[in-house]
Amino acid sequence: MAIKNTQEAPKTPKKQIVKTIVGILFLVIGLLLLASFISYFFNGFMDQSQISDLLDKSQTAENIFGKFGALLGETFVLQGIGIVSFFVPIFFILLGIKVATNWKKIKPFTTLYQSIFFMIWLPIFFGCILPTQHMLSGVMGFEVNDFLNSFIGKWGVILLLFVSLLIYCVIHFRMTYQSIQEKMEERAKQKEIERIEKEQEKIKREQLELRKRKEKEEQEKINKFNQDAEKQQEKDLIEELNLVDEYEKEVIQTRTINPNEAFHQEFKINQPKEEEIIEETPLNITELVVEDLADDEEENNQVDFLSINDEQNFETEIQPTQNSSENGLELKVQHVDEEEEFEATSARLVQEQGEYNQRLDLPNYQFPPISLLKKYDNGNTLIDQKELETNKNRIVETLGNYGIGIDEISATIGPTVTLYEIVPKAGVRISKIKNLEDDIALSLAALGIRIIAPIPGKGTIGIEVPNSNPSMVSMHSVIASQKFQNADMELPIAFGKTITNETFVADLAKMPHLLMAGATGQGKSVGLNAIIASLIYKKHPSELKFVMVDPKKVELTLYSKIERHYLAKLPDSEEAIITDNTKVINTLNSLCIEMDDRYELLKNAFVRNIKEYNAKFKKRKLNPEAGHRFLPYIVLIVDEFADLIMTAGKEVELPIARLAQLARAVGIHLIVATQRPSVNVITGTIKANFPGRVAFRVTSKIDSRTILDSQGADQLIGKGDMLYTTGNELVRLQCAFVDTPEVDKITEFIGEQRGYPDAMHLPEYVGEEGGSNLDIDLSDRDVLFEDAARLIVMNQQGSASLLQRKLKLGYNRAGRLIDQLEAAGIVGPFEGSKARQVLIQDDMSLEQLLNNLN
Numbered sequence: 001m002a003i004k005n006t007q008e009a010p011k012t013p014k015k016q017i018v019k020t021i022v023g024i025l026f027l028v029i030g031l032l033l034l035a036s037f038i039s040y041f042f043n044g045f046m047d048q049s050q051i052s053d054l055l056d057k058s059q060t061a062e063n064i065f066g067k068f069g070a071l072l073g074e075t076f077v078l079q080g081i082g083i084v085s086f087f088v089p090i091f092f093i094l095l096g097i098k099v100a101t102n103w104k105k106i107k108p109f110t111t112l113y114q115s116i117f118f119m120i121w122l123p124i125f126f127g128c129i130l131p132t133q134h135m136l137s138g139v140m141g142f143e144v145n146d147f148l149n150s151f152i153g154k155w156g157v158i159l160l161l162f163v164s165l166l167i168y169c170v171i172h173f174r175m176t177y178q179s180i181q182e183k184m185e186e187r188a189k190q191k192e193i194e195r196i197e198k199e200q201e202k203i204k205r206e207q208l209e210l211r212k213r214k215e216k217e218e219q220e221k222i223n224k225f226n227q228d229a230e231k232q233q234e235k236d237l238i239e240e241l242n243l244v245d246e247y248e249k250e251v252i253q254t255r256t257i258n259p260n261e262a263f264h265q266e267f268k269i270n271q272p273k274e275e276e277i278i279e280e281t282p283l284n285i286t287e288l289v290v291e292d293l294a295d296d297e298e299e300n301n302q303v304d305f306l307s308i309n310d311e312q313n314f315e316t317e318i319q320p321t322q323n324s325s326e327n328g329l330e331l332k333v334q335h336v337d338e339e340e341e342f343e344a345t346s347a348r349l350v351q352e353q354g355e356y357n358q359r360l361d362l363p364n365y366q367f368p369p370i371s372l373l374k375k376y377d378n379g380n381t382l383i384d385q386k387e388l389e390t391n392k393n394r395i396v397e398t399l400g401n402y403g404i405g406i407d408e409i410s411a412t413i414g415p416t417v418t419l420y421e422i423v424p425k426a427g428v429r430i431s432k433i434k435n436l437e438d439d440i441a442l443s444l445a446a447l448g449i450r451i452i453a454p455i456p457g458k459g460t461i462g463i464e465v466p467n468s469n470p471s472m473v474s475m476h477s478v479i480a481s482q483k484f485q486n487a488d489m490e491l492p493i494a495f496g497k498t499i500t501n502e503t504f505v506a507d508l509a510k511m512p513h514l515l516m517a518g519a520t521g522q523g524k525s526v527g528l529n530a531i532i533a534s535l536i537y538k539k540h541p542s543e544l545k546f547v548m549v550d551p552k553k554v555e556l557t558l559y560s561k562i563e564r565h566y567l568a569k570l571p572d573s574e575e576a577i578i579t580d581n582t583k584v585i586n587t588l589n590s591l592c593i594e595m596d597d598r599y600e601l602l603k604n605a606f607v608r609n610i611k612e613y614n615a616k617f618k619k620r621k622l623n624p625e626a627g628h629r630f631l632p633y634i635v636l637i638v639d640e641f642a643d644l645i646m647t648a649g650k651e652v653e654l655p656i657a658r659l660a661q662l663a664r665a666v667g668i669h670l671i672v673a674t675q676r677p678s679v680n681v682i683t684g685t686i687k688a689n690f691p692g693r694v695a696f697r698v699t700s701k702i703d704s705r706t707i708l709d710s711q712g713a714d715q716l717i718g719k720g721d722m723l724y725t726t727g728n729e730l731v732r733l734q735c736a737f738v739d740t741p742e743v744d745k746i747t748e749f750i751g752e753q754r755g756y757p758d759a760m761h762l763p764e765y766v767g768e769e770g771g772s773n774l775d776i777d778l779s780d781r782d783v784l785f786e787d788a789a790r791l792i793v794m795n796q797q798g799s800a801s802l803l804q805r806k807l808k809l810g811y812n813r814a815g816r817l818i819d820q821l822e823a824a825g826i827v828g829p830f831e832g833s834k835a836r837q838v839l840i841q842d843d844m845s846l847e848q849l850l851n852n853l854n
């Protein structure tokens with residue numbers, strides 16, 4: 001929809017003409033005075049006598065404008081105010097330009113007003129410090145200084161000049177103590193911002209280098225993997241070849257001698273006797289063969305030929321082996337045959353049983369119907385023509401005030417914001433519009449103005465203005481959309497709608513990990529629910545598992561209903577949704593083990609990623625007896641990452657970073673959300689491995705930079721207004737809204753259906769704190785062991801958190817100490833949520849025990 005800018009009507013030409021003429025006259029006067037004054041400075045003394053009689057033609061002046069110029073110089077410069085006379089021509093020049101052009105930036109009267117002080121001050125100043133230089137002070141400066149000198153003395157004049165200058169500065173530049181302080185603070189802030197920017201840039205550079213390094217490493221890994229695979233393949237082939245070789249020999253012998261094993265023995269041990277036995281034995285096929293053997297022992301091939309003719313199956317077994325045993329070239333023949341045979345087997349299996357269908361695990365599983373999601377009344381964007389017109393006028397006006405002309409302006413109405421696209425007049429600098437961001441926001445009296453200058457791919461400038469009546473984007477509308485329903489993606493996520501009201505669908509498998517940030521109450525949890533719902537609407541329980549970490553304990557609990565369908569957990573844990581931060585470490589490490597296991601499977605299957613692997617598995621080319629299985633995608637969701645980092649630090653960061661670096665190929669994807677996108681939560685390593693970013697509204701520009709590497713998230717308007725990027729351009733979206741009752745309905749619908757017996761079990765991980773006391777070697781005690789023992793006995797409280805707090809330790813070390821204390825009999829065994837019992841009651845007994853230990 002386009003609104004054309006109405007151009008200002010031109011002024012009447014007559015008025016313009018008069019103005020132009022007057023302007024030129026002023027300009028000429030100014031230039032005349034200026035040239036006369038300059039000329040007077042060089043020739044003034046020579047011309048002084050020439051102007052005594054202006055009408056005497058015999059007398060000529062050196063001044064550029066002759067006697068008239070000399071007279072002007074004499075009057076203004078020498079007899080008047082000295083060098084400051086130059087203010088006069090400058091004023092006329094400015095006035096001339098102003099009148100002729102009406103150029104807003106030129107303000108001659110303001111300039112005059114501002115220079116009056118110096119027109120008085122400077123002549124007195126020159127009169128005081130250079131009393132003989134009349135050209136500088138003029139007669140006025142000289143006389144006034146003379147008078148003041150006689151009145152208050154030379155030092156009095158100097159003081160007067162200094163004080164008056166100071167007062168002028170205070171008034172003119174508002175040079176108060178506070179303002180100076182503010183300026184200094186501002187400068188310090190500016191410096192701080194610059195420092196942060198530099199740091200961010202450094203981090204960015206480091207990230208880039210890290211990413212490059214990672215890619216190189218990964219490439220090397222892949223190369224090594226391929227080489228290993230090739231070597232292994234060759235080795236396998238040679239082994240098989242040898243095996244078949246041996247087998248061939250065995251078979252030949254068996255064929256020639258069987259069915260009588262004893263006969264075979266005899267044949268082997270004593271060949272000459274053989275003939276005799278044959279003679280005595282009634283004629284049969286075996287005898288025939290042996291007979292042949294005896295007749296022509298050198299021609300083994302013949303024997304084979306006969307044997308082959310004897311039994312069809314035998315032929316296929318012997319033929320290739322026989323060839324391959326001759327030289328290396330036939331190796332390939334053997335390989336091809338086996339592959340063909342293998343292909344034939346899998347093809348036969350597929351023909352008999354059909355392709356493997358993982359969904360048959362739960363054949364009657366019903367996907368939740370879309371009707372479980374609520375339709376919101378205001379699903380369609382309401383166009384308020386008046387609001388559009390007002391905003392357009394204000395934008396045009398504001399830009400006009402800063403001298404930015406507009407050729408064209410158009411509006412695209414989105415669910416929460418309207419994008420006004422501007423085509424500026426030729427020659428307008430883009431940075432100028434960008435700098436006016438705050439002014440435009442002020443004049444539109446709205447939060448959340450974002451200026452996109454220029455809009456990538458278009459030659460226009462975008463100004464996003466929030467709608468006064470934003471419309472809700474329902475989950476229903478995005479799930480029901482063609483775009484989502486027909487999405488040909490591995491893990492499609494319907495985030496919401498773009499500014500052009502199109503459903504926005506992204507593939508988590510491509511991202512491959514997602515970092516989400518936003519201040520509290522801006523829509524993070526709703527966003528997570530939208531992601532989970534999108535995946536559930538597309539993926540069968542056999543194809544997707546979630547690992548959920550929810551330190552807030554309330555956000556993801558609803559999903560416990562679908563534990564037996566969609567969740568994965570550690571084998572020994574009761575709850576599938578992890579709310580205890582200490583358990584997270586085990587789960588993350590367990591996921592790392594799962595990742596390594598999956599890589600092993602991929603390696604054995606000679607494929608590079610989960611998609612190829614599963615495709616091969618479905619074609620029944622991978623033997624389940626060799627450990628192969630259909631691999632569901634695993635999506636790890638962490639709702640409050642800052643909390644985890646605070647409590648477990650590196651112990652969480654390392655497995656997360658490892659998963660983020662490597663897990664994409666094996667179908668493990670991470671979605672990490674945080675309220676606090678500060679650099680100590682989202683560290684460089686984490687950031688470098690999470691290319692997908694979603695930012696809801698954050699409170700500062702710095703937070704926005706941390707999450708998006710650019711500002712913008714601080715200007716969002718909240719309530720699901722978000723920016724999404726995968727490293728290229730930012731996309732502004734309105735996140736789809738899915739309410740708790742809707743999630744409840746979906747999980748209930750799924751939960752009521754038949755599921756797996758339990759949540760998917762992740763591999764077992766025995767953490768450092770997981771070992772039994774029997775494993776603990778008390779001769780290798782922690783150096784803080786005695787301190788910890790004394791602290792526990794003194795407080796009579798056997799908890800790791802006490803040690804963490806008082807001794808400033810990480811969780812793991814405190815846990816290890818507690819285990820050692822338990823092994824030493826100072827504290828009792830683990831009692832769930834209660835603190836451990838302290839078994840030593842006083843210091844004396846403790847010292848005794850410690851002595852014994854030593």
Ligand SMILES: Nc1ncnc2c1ncn2[C@@H]1O[C@H](COP(=O)(O)OP(=O)(O)OP(=O)(O)O)[C@@H](O)[C@H]1O
Pocket residue numbers: 472473518519520521522523524525526527675719720721734735736737738
């Ligand atoms: N996409 C959306 N559309 C409309 N309203 C929304 C949307 N997302 C969030 N809201 C509104 O904002 C409120 C807070 O959202 P949400 O609970 O997701 O915030 P949050 O960022 O998770 O907060 P916290 O970090 O404190 O949990 C919601 O109750 C809802 O009213």
